[in-house]
Amino acid sequence: MNRASGWRRWLPIAVAFAGVAGLTVLVLALLTNIFERKQEARQPFVRLVEVTEATDDPKVWAQNWPFQYDTYLKTSVPTTTKYGGRGLGASDSGPAEQKLDKEPWLKRIFAGYAFALDYRDRRGHAYGLFDQEQTKRVTERKQPGACLQCHASVLPLYRFAGKGDVRRGFELVSAMPYQDAREMKDDKGQPLVRHAVACLDCHDPQTMAPRVTRPGFIAGIKALKAHQGVADYDPNRDATRQEMRSYVCGQCHVEYYFKGEGKVVTYPWANGVRVEEIEAYYDKEGFTDWVHAEAGTKMLKAQHPEFEVWQQGIHSRAGVACADCHMPYQRVGALKVSDHWVRSPLLNLNRACQPCHAVPEGELAGRVLAIQDRHHTLLQRAAKATTDMIDAIVAAKKAGVSDKDLEPARQLHRRAQWRLDFVAAENSMGFHAPQELARILGEAIDYGRQGQREAERTIPKK
Numbered sequence: 001m002n003r004a005s006g007w008r009r010w011l012p013i014a015v016a017f018a019g020v021a022g023l024t025v026l027v028l029a030l031l032t033n034i035f036e037r038k039q040e041a042r043q044p045f046v047r048l049v050e051v052t053e054a055t056d057d058p059k060v061w062a063q064n065w066p067f068q069y070d071t072y073l074k075t076s077v078p079t080t081t082k083y084g085g086r087g088l089g090a091s092d093s094g095p096a097e098q099k100l101d102k103e104p105w106l107k108r109i110f111a112g113y114a115f116a117l118d119y120r121d122r123r124g125h126a127y128g129l130f131d132q133e134q135t136k137r138v139t140e141r142k143q144p145g146a147c148l149q150c151h152a153s154v155l156p157l158y159r160f161a162g163k164g165d166v167r168r169g170f171e172l173v174s175a176m177p178y179q180d181a182r183e184m185k186d187d188k189g190q191p192l193v194r195h196a197v198a199c200l201d202c203h204d205p206q207t208m209a210p211r212v213t214r215p216g217f218i219a220g221i222k223a224l225k226a227h228q229g230v231a232d233y234d235p236n237r238d239a240t241r242q243e244m245r246s247y248v249c250g251q252c253h254v255e256y257y258f259k260g261e262g263k264v265v266t267y268p269w270a271n272g273v274r275v276e277e278i279e280a281y282y283d284k285e286g287f288t289d290w291v292h293a294e295a296g297t298k299m300l301k302a303q304h305p306e307f308e309v310w311q312q313g314i315h316s317r318a319g320v321a322c323a324d325c326h327m328p329y330q331r332v333g334a335l336k337v338s339d340h341w342v343r344s345p346l347l348n349l350n351r352a353c354q355p356c357h358a359v360p361e362g363e364l365a366g367r368v369l370a371i372q373d374r375h376h377t378l379l380q381r382a383a384k385a386t387t388d389m390i391d392a393i394v395a396a397k398k399a400g401v402s403d404k405d406l407e408p409a410r411q412l413h414r415r416a417q418w419r420l421d422f423v424a425a426e427n428s429m430g431f432h433a434p435q436e437l438a439r440i441l442g443e444a445i446d447y448g449r450q451g452q453r454e455a456e457r458t459i460p461k462k
Helices: 003-042 058-062 066-076 105-109 125-134 145-151 155-161 166-175 178-182 215-227 241-250 275-285 306-310 322-326 361-398 403-425 434-458
Strands: 257-259 264-266 329-332 335-338
Touching (some): 066 335, 105 361, 145 166, 145 264, 155 166, 166 264, 361 434, 403 434
Antiparallel strands (some): 257 264
């Protein structure tokens, strides 16, 4: 046998051996990678610093949870959608854009109320405290400390004011003048309100589990569950993790009012969360936000009832939480973490929508905008019906019609504008519950035209 034939004989064996060796290396590398990723997943964070119930500074939490903090910082980035979310960026010192300039009818419906002075477009969570301090509603009108519940990281303030009792501190702070509460200091002379909504407000510092901390929400959800037949409900004890991923948002993105002389932040859910159920609650309580400067009507002002409206929509009924769409999961190495850049899903369709909806982004965006365009058109019709009604009531007053005779028209004014405002103040332009919000706007138009006709009927014929 010559050398050439011997080499040809062993060559296939050598190639096979090399292939097996290479495959073995690849398999070992894959197994090692899987093992390392599993180890990463078992240890989702490294606790470099201890955070406690007193740690309200997000920068401290950032040392343990850098990705979450980095994405939270992006809430200062200006974002734009067709129907909201416009505003100045992090480097700008001014407030967000003025809604009153874009929708002049807002000044009419809020005549005599602070919202006729200043009504800005929404911005990211990073601006929660700054924008509140800048608005004329606070600088030119006296407001209570109750306003801080949703705009600042207030747990240290509540604990200090209540001497360890958060609920008691919440009640005491609610009754204070806004500036007194805002400038309150601890025993060492350090300010107690330093940050907008922060990590502490939604997470247990020991376990990082989502939680609710706002006393107003805890009392409100307890009343709502009691209405639904569930006694003594405690969300931090009884809610599922998926429910909590909406409850942490529902702490602030809700309808509320300041109850009584103590101005306690109260969620009007004892009858339920639909627009007419909340209205019935206010009627029973005899509550009025202000008296309309032109029409003389005792009015209600809706805040931002996203949580209530979401409960009427298909996503809620399918078990989809607020965080699923506004804080969708994202892969970071082996970890699956929530993106803390809280923003419109329209700006993040791939991760916010496509995990459930296997259709192109353009199709998804088109569906959303179709809903929003239709609701915006209905909203403008409801606004026109409401302002026409106000004109009719004003004309009747000038004609000398008595308050007694105008009362039926004013009752219709209160109902119509409450529904108009409920939709206008809710920040989805119809998307969270399209059929429900279309129904509400239909009622607003109907009540507005009824009120207009009722006021015109009272004017003496010449």
